[in-house]
Amino acid sequence: MPTSLSFDLRVRVLAAVAQGLSHRAAGERFRVSAASVSRWRALERERGEARARPTGGDRRSGRIEAHKDTILAALEATPDIAIEELRGALQGKGLVFGYGTIRRFFARHAITRKKRPRTPANRIGRTSGSAARPGSRSSSILISSSSMRPGPRPAWPERTVVAAAANDCASASLTATGKRQLSSPA
Numbered sequence: 001m002p003t004s005l006s007f008d009l010r011v012r013v014l015a016a017v018a019q020g021l022s023h024r025a026a027g028e029r030f031r032v033s034a035a036s037v038s039r040w041r042a043l044e045r046e047r048g049e050a051r052a053r054p055t056g057g058d059r060r061s062g063r064i065e066a067h068k069d070t071i072l073a074a075l076e077a078t079p080d081i082a083i084e085e086l087r088g089a090l091q092g093k094g095l096v097f098g099y100g101t102i103r104r105f106f107a108r109h110a111i112t113r114k115k116r117p118r119t120p121a122n123r124i125g126r127t128s129g130s131a132a133r134p135g136s137r138s139s140s141i142l143i144s145s146s147s148m149r150p151g152p153r154p155a156w157p158e159r160t161v162v163a164a165a166a167n168d169c170a171s172a173s174l175t176a177t178g179k180r181q182l183s184s185p186a
Helices: 007-018 023-030 034-047 068-077 083-092 099-108 156-171
Strands: 172-174 180-182
Touching: 007 023, 007 034, 023 034, 068 083, 068 099, 083 099
Parallel strands: none
Antiparallel strands: 172 180
């Protein structure tokens, strides 16, 4: 994030302009833009000095904080009021705030807008949420996905066929009738 140039530099640039240098010449001499010199001159004329304004931080929440009592009274009168309904009620009193402004106000004052009471914990699984609704996307079980690597193929069918064939050759031979005859070790 860019930072503002020092107040000392601003004072030196404006002193050079006061001595007769043009904005462009003063900007080249102190390696700043002519537009910055013009802005600093305007600030000096308006406010008496060319000091930079403070940067960062919250500078607008004071507007809604001034009406804290009105908002809390509306919440107390109707505890389960939705944010949009609260905005309408405040608008009726001449106070206009955005949805996000009210959300941040609630976050600062630890006010929650949960309308449904909490359900008791369940040992088996979730009792609320999107997984409990039939037909929701999270209620269906995904078996595979294109982003998933396929697992190893089961090796047991191949091994048992090969192992059985090896065992048949080593330990038994077929008779003319197709029955197995065990061979004796020699």
